[in-house]
Amino acid sequence: MRLAPTLTIALLIGPVLAGLAGTIAPALGFFPALGGTSVSPAPFLDLFATPGIWASTRLSLTTGLLATAISLAITALVLAGWSGTRSFGAIQAVLSPLLSVPHAAAAFGLAFLIAPSGWISRLASPWLTGWERPPDLLIVNDPWGLAMIAGLVVKEVPFLLLMSIAALPQTRPGRSYTVTASLGYTRLRGWFLITLPQLYARIRLPVYAVLAYSMSVVDVALILGPTTPPSLAVRVVQWMNDPDLSMRFQAAAAAVWQLVLVIGSLFLWRLCENLLARWSVVLASSGRRGRSNGFGRAVGLTFAILVAGSVLLGLGGLVAWSFAGFWGFPDVLPDTLTARHWARHGSNMLPVLWQTVLIAVIATALAVVLVLACLQTEVTNNLRRGRTALWLLYLPLLMPQVAFLPGFQTYALLLGIDLGTGAVTLTHLVFVLPYVMLSLEDTFRAVEPRHMVVAASLGASPSAQFWRIRLPILLAPVLTAAAVGFAVSIGQYLPTLLIGAGRVQTLTTEAVALASGGDRRVIGVYALAQTGLVMLAFASALALPRLVWANRRALREAA
């Protein structure tokens, strides 16, 4: 119990540091198992001599920075224009469930939507475009990474929006609005000048996590990203999987290069934050009150609808393809519907599905137990979590996965062992833990402390207070945190691929592997199975407390 915080911190930073060491050593040419016995610059020289390496580098920077900036801008615009209004409830209700759609499934859905033979093109053909067959355009996998940026934005906007909604009440936006409006500022201007700076300080780490993730993502890049050359992270994975083991040196060098790029971009981002902050002070002191709200609010709403629409229509596309018989272009719907694909791939999929669920359930259960133990230790010993601990919590999210996961293959090769399902599960735990903690900690601390004083005065020991009072009251938030953790595990691609070394298969690795084959019917089946699992978890997390506490109004309303 008392060891829980130490164990958790060790779990968060241990793998990251060990993995980094295992990546940096081969990047410097030191890898005795493969004959690298002395430090040399050769891996980096090879890396920078590789054709297209600068294009890959540029892609990593542009996709990451643009996806983050656009997601943040949309989030801010939606909040500025609509938070605190009646319509915002509807926006929130539509965008929140999108968080449960795994990145890969959302990316496939988007691809099915915008591809030359996708729904948008079908809807506009032939009456508008004159196309009788799909045009030969490179929309998905475009060389600028635009499709990839769009795929990231539709997933990161719901994430940033939910993180912001959680932090927003602390900034007292209602009071600020009253003050700024009474001084003659428009809603938008007032929000950007007064509320945004306070809000941004509270969502800075999630924004950094989005930046690090977007720069180094692999699964979305494989589905939507450019191919000749692909972004840097994809090339790391390609070289890691190269049958020629000597490519591992170059892969490690590329992984370190990716890390340098992410750290550099984080500093660049920080610099821009400072510049924008100064500019906003200048603007705030200028006395300009803003002219009209209408345009900004309309733009915010349009983007919110675009984001929600593309994910939801994308899921619709997955459903349509997974049941499609013959489906010619430019028909909007398939000629015939059939359950054949589900029947045929379903039975192959079952063992993979089982494996996926097993890994997710174990990783989530461990994470929930650790998080509860940490938080309980914190409240019983009257501890306060400091800023350092918050950064440690975010460390696995800020560190690009592709920079430290290859290190574990180094150790596996060194020790001559196979990393199996157990190792994959533990790696998932590293990424599940922070999200479970972030999802649960505030509600855990917010439980009325006098309930515990009363329970103690009635003779309940600290452990009885936990099991009989705090945990039952927290049933709904604990289940929600578990669903978040489950979703994070289901969505993991790189840890499963690199730690499982191709021998551990989950729905995500299978679905992404199908991307290159381009059989939309199978992809539909796998991506929907993946999404369905996550939705089922969230649905249970919502339904269970309502059933258990059907007769307890105070908890039912809180659920």
Added chain:
Amino acid sequence: MSLSLNIEILQNGVQMISLATDIAPGEVVSVMGPSGIGKSTLLAAITGTLPPAFCVKGNIVLNGRDITHAPPHSRRAGILFQDDLLFPHLSVGANLAFGLSRDIKPRSARRSRVESALEDVAMAGFYSRDPATLSGGQRARVALMRTLLAEPEALLLDEPFSRLDATLRSQIRHLVFDHARARDLPVLMVTHDAQDAEAAGGRVIHLT
């Protein structure tokens, strides 16, 4: 039963409250003073739930036991707050049974003890009700009975009546004081309502 206090409470090393008094069985002592003076802190020192910035010197003796540093759950000092603080996930009956000593067995005996406690406050038949569906007065009565079923050796009251409206307030006030006297409990009440202190009829200590 008696509660004897001879304590100093320090906040970050600076003395905040100093109090020495003995409360006899059945006696109600009221502590009054402006808000922020540390009235609730005084009760937290007795329940053993002081925030870490505070420390207590001296001793708190309850019925001959020095409980100054005992763990909160073994002090046997019952407390009532201005909010009823009924556990929202337990039925009315389960809230009461939570307070009941473990030694009362079997289940049927526990049940009948709880039922008779409900009858004592004219709430027979409320056993399986959701506490969220009770009126303010009913909740206050359940909270009182829950505290008493734990058989405390002292009763602490933290502005217990301030959330109730005027008619209910005097009714609940009498109920609490009557039950405490009937059990010979020493009662320490902090309040900023002079009527509370008046109704208690005991000594009044002004903190300044």
